[in-house]
Amino acid sequence: MSHGKGIFFWDTNGKRYFDGSSGAVVANLGHGNERVRDAMIDQANRISYVIRTAFTSESTDTLRKLIADLAGPGFDQTFLVSGGSEAVESAIKLARQYAVVSGQPKRRKILARLPGYHGATLGAAAVTGDPDRDEIFGPIMQIMPKVPAPLSYRLPEGFDVSSYADYCADALEQQILAEGEETVLAFIMEPVGGIATGALVAPDSYYSKVREICDRHGVLLIFDEVMCGAGRTGTFLAAHHWPSALPDIVVCAKGLSAGYTPLGAMIAPNRIFDKVAESGGFLHGHTYCGNPLSSAIGVAVLKEMLEHDLMGNAKRMGVVLRRKLNALKDQSTTIGDVRGMGLLNAVEIVEDQATKAIYPQASYRVSEIARELGLHIYARRTASGKFGEWFMAAPPLITTEPEIDLFIELLTETFRVFESKS
Numbered sequence: 001m002s003h004g005k006g007i008f009f010w011d012t013n014g015k016r017y018f019d020g021s022s023g024a025v026v027a028n029l030g031h032g033n034e035r036v037r038d039a040m041i042d043q044a045n046r047i048s049y050v051i052r053t054a055f056t057s058e059s060t061d062t063l064r065k066l067i068a069d070l071a072g073p074g075f076d077q078t079f080l081v082s083g084g085s086e087a088v089e090s091a092i093k094l095a096r097q098y099a100v101v102s103g104q105p106k107r108r109k110i111l112a113r114l115p116g117y118h119g120a121t122l123g124a125a126a127v128t129g130d131p132d133r134d135e136i137f138g139p140i141m142q143i144m145p146k147v148p149a150p151l152s153y154r155l156p157e158g159f160d161v162s163s164y165a166d167y168c169a170d171a172l173e174q175q176i177l178a179e180g181e182e183t184v185l186a187f188i189m190e191p192v193g194g195i196a197t198g199a200l201v202a203p204d205s206y207y208s209k210v211r212e213i214c215d216r217h218g219v220l221l222i223f224d225e226v227m228c229g230a231g232r233t234g235t236f237l238a239a240h241h242w243p244s245a246l247p248d249i250v251v252c253a254k255g256l257s258a259g260y261t262p263l264g265a266m267i268a269p270n271r272i273f274d275k276v277a278e279s280g281g282f283l284h285g286h287t288y289c290g291n292p293l294s295s296a297i298g299v300a301v302l303k304e305m306l307e308h309d310l311m312g313n314a315k316r317m318g319v320v321l322r323r324k325l326n327a328l329k330d331q332s333t334t335i336g337d338v339r340g341m342g343l344l345n346a347v348e349i350v351e352d353q354a355t356k357a358i359y360p361q362a363s364y365r366v367s368e369i370a371r372e373l374g375l376h377i378y379a380r381r382t383a384s385g386k387f388g389e390w391f392m393a394a395p396p397l398i399t400t401e402p403e404i405d406l407f408i409e410l411l412t413e414t415f416r417v418f419e420s421k422s
Contacts, residue, residue: 020370020407035300036297067298080294095222102275112187115197118190126144147168173216177217186249187220188222194228234312234318251267256301262288317399321407378394
């Protein structure tokens with residue numbers, strides 16, 4: 001690639017691409033934002049790095065407070081890291097240290113969903129629900145127990161979306177009891193699915209039920225919002241869509257810096273942070289935690305999002321995009337499902353719409369055709385496609401309706417070519 005501006009980028013041959021998935025659902029502001037660039041230069045002219053254990057900076061303090069304020073009541077402290085996997089690791093370690101200093105040292109198991117994805121480092125991989133990865137990396141990590149994810153497209157026989165979501169929530173409670181509730185530390189989940197479940201949104205009752213189960217058994221609830229947070233679903237946290245089921249700890253990354261720097265964050269309440277601080281401090285950290293340069297970029301990104309109402313735009317344009325994707329689905333023979341929230345959406349590709357048969361390697365073939373036509377989409381297939389084939393339809397939060405029309409035009413041609421070769 002050579003350069004980018006807005007929702008487009010160009011390669012070194014001069015070919016233009018529509019960024020239909022914001023890279024890996026990262027570039028929330030699009031490319032070449034000048035105000036972010038200016039903030040980056042200004043901070044670089046001041047100071048780019050200080051050691052976190054001895055010093056802080058104005059940009060770091062500002063970003064920590066801004067994130068906590070946007071997260072809202074009950075989310076008081078922000079721990080800044082370099083990305084999503086680090087943020088998940090931080091949440092796991094904070095939860096564990098909190099349990100130990102609270103007199104519950106037996107709590108060590110973190111339940112998660114199958115399928116699910118939480119990162120590439122070993123701690124994050126241990127709570128990721130992907131049998132293929134477990135087979136490769138299992139011998140060098142402690143794989144954590146899994147419960148079924150409340151999938152909404154391929155349902156077991158005898159279930160509808162609502163009853164299966166209830167079943168999955170009940171399975172969480174049964175797993176807690178089977179493990180011994182005194183050993184279960186936390187349950188981690190994506191409130192809106194990412195690359196493992198393709199923008200999965202469960203029925204509202206699922207979130208409330210999970211919250212009640214965790215409370216009943218003294219289990220911390222962690223929301224992984226690496227992909228769905230930072231305004232992507234139309235609110236700063238996806239959790240804000242379910243105010244009666246807020247988690248104890250949230251992790252964010254990706255859109256937090258919109259791809260302008262590596263940045264992630266863990267957000268937690270004082271009741272957890274204070275207990276850990278009183279014990280001597282959080283036994284965790286990385287060289288670039290609270291980096292001043294990345295912090296200044298994060299502040300600039302969030303200010304852009306707020307001043308231009310990009311969360312509102314994500315909500316409005318998300319409705320438009322799903323409507324037009326569903327219209328495309330009605331004309332297609334291989335689009336099986338369209339799902340999502342805000343500007344985080346997935347399009348599932350099938351061999352047969354009636355049987356929902358999985359189409360092996362279809363997502364990659366579609367993405368290759370799209371790229372030839374000048375469209376970038378993010379293809380995914382969890383566990384070698386065992387849970388389906390889809391791509392993320394997640395353009396930058398600055399996207400307008402005419403630009404969505406162009407997106408649909410490019411996708412229409414992509415599927416025309418794909419289906420003619422199938």
